[in-house]
Amino acid sequence: MNRLSRKLVRPSSRTSIAKDSKVDLRSLGPVHVCMCGSQVFKVGVMFEDKDISLWFTDAECFACGALVKVPTPVDD
Numbered sequence: 848m849n850r851l852s853r854k855l856v857r858p859s860s861r862t863s864i865a866k867d868s869k870v871d872l873r874s875l876g877p878v879h880v881c882m883c884g885s886q887v888f889k890v891g892v893m894f895e896d897k898d899i900s901l902w903f904t905d906a907e908c909f910a911c912g913a914l915v916k917v918p919t920p921v922d923d
Contacts, residue, residue, distance in 0.1 A: 885909055885910035891903040
C-alpha cells in the first residue's frame, strides 16, 4: 500500500460520529417543550384544501435537533 491508499482506508475519527448524533426523546411521549427550552419543531405534514390533513408525531427540535414526539388534539 502506498501513502495515498493508506489515507483513504484510515477510519474516520469518533468525534465526527458523536457530533452528528442526536438526542432521542421520543420515549418520553408527546412533549410541548424540548429539553433545550424551544417550542418550535420540524414536523412532516400533508395539506388538503389549504388545511393540514395529516401530520406525523415524530418530529425534530428546531433549535437543538433532538428527536421528539409532538402532541395531537387526541392527546388532550
